[in-house]
Amino acid sequence: MNLSERLDNPIFRTIQSCASKLNLETYVIGGFVRDLLLNRPSKDIDFVCVGSGIELAKAVSKALNLKKEPVIFKNYGTAMISFKDQEFEFVGARKESYSRESRNPTVENGTLEDDQNRRDFTINALAIGLNNHNYGELIDPFNGVEDLRDHMIRTPLEPGVTFSDDPLRMMRAIRFASQLQFDIDGNTFGGIMDHVDRIEIVSQERITDELNKIILSLLPSYGFKLLFQSGLLKKVFPEMVDLHGVEVIRKKAHKDNFYHTLKVLDNVAEVSNDLWLRWAAILHDIAKPATKRFNDRVGWTFHGHEDKGARMVPHIFRRLKLPLNEHMKFVQKLVRLHLRPIALVKEEVTDSAVRRLLYETGEDVEELMKLCKADITSKDHNRVQKYLNNFARVEEKMIEVEKKDKVRNFQPIVTGELIMETFGVPPSRVVGDIKNEVREAILEGTIKNSEKEAIPFMIGIGERLGLVRIKDIV
Ligand code: CTP
Numbered sequence: 001m002n003l004s005e006r007l008d009n010p011i012f013r014t015i016q017s018c019a020s021k022l023n024l025e026t027y028v029i030g031g032f033v034r035d036l037l038l039n040r041p042s043k044d045i046d047f048v049c050v051g052s053g054i055e056l057a058k059a060v061s062k063a064l065n066l067k068k069e070p071v072i073f074k075n076y077g078t079a080m081i082s083f084k085d086q087e088f089e090f091v092g093a094r095k096e097s098y099s100r101e102s103r104n105p106t107v108e109n110g111t112l113e114d115d116q117n118r119r120d121f122t123i124n125a126l127a128i129g130l131n132n133h134n135y136g137e138l139i140d141p142f143n144g145v146e147d148l149r150d151h152m153i154r155t156p157l158e159p160g161v162t163f164s165d166d167p168l169r170m171m172r173a174i175r176f177a178s179q180l181q182f183d184i185d186g187n188t189f190g191g192i193m194d195h196v197d198r199i200e201i202v203s204q205e206r207i208t209d210e211l212n213k214i215i216l217s218l219l220p221s222y223g224f225k226l227l228f229q230s231g232l233l234k235k236v237f238p239e240m241v242d243l244h245g246v247e248v249i250r251k252k253a254h255k256d257n258f259y260h261t262l263k264v265l266d267n268v269a270e271v272s273n274d275l276w277l278r279w280a281a282i283l284h285d286i287a288k289p290a291t292k293r294f295n296d297r298v299g300w301t302f303h304g305h306e307d308k309g310a311r312m313v314p315h316i317f318r319r320l321k322l323p324l325n326e327h328m329k330f331v332q333k334l335v336r337l338h339l340r341p342i343a344l345v346k347e348e349v350t351d352s353a354v355r356r357l358l359y360e361t362g363e364d365v366e367e368l369m370k371l372c373k374a375d376i377t378s379k380d381h382n383r384v385q386k387y388l389n390n391f392a393r394v395e396e397k398m399i400e401v402e403k404k405d406k407v408r409n410f411q412p413i414v415t416g417e418l419i420m421e422t423f424g425v426p427p428s429r430v431v432g433d434i435k436n437e438v439r440e441a442i443l444e445g446t447i448k449n450s451e452k453e454a455i456p457f458m459i460g461i462g463e464r465l466g467l468v469r470i471k472d473i474v
Pocket of ligand 1: 029030031032046118119120121124125166168169172
């Protein structure tokens with residue numbers, strides 16, 4: 001197969017000419033070639049040459065008149081240049097093997113074939129010649145094109161060899177299967193099952209990167225089912241495996257919370273590409289195993305799983321090396337509040353209940369509602385419709401109350417500073433108590449969040465508590 005027509009980025013011709021001058025056999029290889037054949041967009045491009053990749057990168061950078069020198073990673077023998085928002089990585093062909101106990105590979109110079117041998121999957125070992133004698137020619141020693149056609153992930157060598165070289169590849173196999181909606185060849189999948197323990201030598205950051213890519217794929221449940229079946233999920237995310245299974249007591253069963261969670265995740269994935277909303281779906285019921293009780297009268301209960309789940313979020317984020325910033329807070333908030341809109345479904349729900357939820361969710365109310373709707377996983381179509389209609393009513397109420405009271409971006413009129421100035425008190429507990437009482441009254445609807453109503457109310461509380469007003473505010 002000759003693909004020269006499809007190499008439309010002018011950099012390929014620049015590289016051909018530099019490689020020819022330096023007399024270096026050069027190929028474009030890996031993800032770019034795979035994505036070209038799949039008609040998928042691909043950002044970064046990898047080149048391999050038989051000789052020094054660093055030398056080639058320097059020559060290309062010069063030919064392109066780039067001001068910035070290539071970034072060189074001497075230990076790995078690679079060099080990278082950035083050009084027009086893309087990154088191009090150059091490396092010398094390698095014969096590489098990783099020793100069992102160390103993450104650092106021993107590297108020797110090799111041929112193109114050696115280099116293709118040590119790659120992770122047949123579909124990632126495809127190369128295209130960039131030399132005068134083979135420009136555009138596809139070099140496919142492991143039938144990667146056939147595997148692309150058959151939608152198959154397969155290692156080029158015995159799976160044990162490929163996975164021992166870099167155990168992260170077990171996660172990558174499942175990530176590519178999930179992203180591309182491919183199968184994993186039986187022998188390759190068996191290799192993963194045999195080597196799951198070796199994932200322990202891989203850094204958490206690399207594992208979590210792959211996990212996030214699985215979560216961001218079109219049908220993330222597929223990737224998670226593969227993780228589960230292979231035994232990798234137990235290794236990298238045991239809390240999720242704990243959701244699996246159904247217990248039956250006196251003919252009463254609860255649902256399998258693992259498959260329920262995956263359905264919620266797929267439902268969220270249909271309406272949002274946001275990684276953190278997807279994490280909220282994964283974690284919304286995470287404390288169900290820990291809060292599960294059986295009660296003779298009502299059957300299975302999971303009281304407080306939303307609060308306990310929210311408390312588990314920071315621990316899980318820390319262990320998975322996910323960021324401990326506002327994303328974590330967002331996930332935690334959604335886990336904590338995911339049952340609240342259901343409580344607002346009742347006909348006679350008061351404005352104050354709606355106001356409280358709006359106040360607690362703030363900016364994230366739409367995202368919370370997406371999660372709640374995704375949480376409806378009943379197979380009974382009529383029931384689903386009924387629940388959705390209920391949520392539509394809750395949303396109407398929210399819009400109504402928000403229009404009236406504007407609590408979503410609630411900025412209290414009565415601040416701590418105002419209380420301290422009014423009564424001449426230092427920062428202390430009483431200041432917090434007054435502030436909370438004013439806020440409660442506003443959320444209850446007893447008073448409005450306006451100067452006219454909130455300030456006299458605050459003064460009344462202070463006086464009741466024996467404070468003396470030293471400054472007139474109104
Ligand atoms: N590779 C490998 N083993 C790894 C990582 C990468 O063999 N553990 C090889 C594969 O040939 C891969 C190439 O290096 O195609 C580039 O790796 P990377 O940029 O991580 O992946 P891509 O295949 O480009 O895919 P994506 O950009 O979607 O991650």
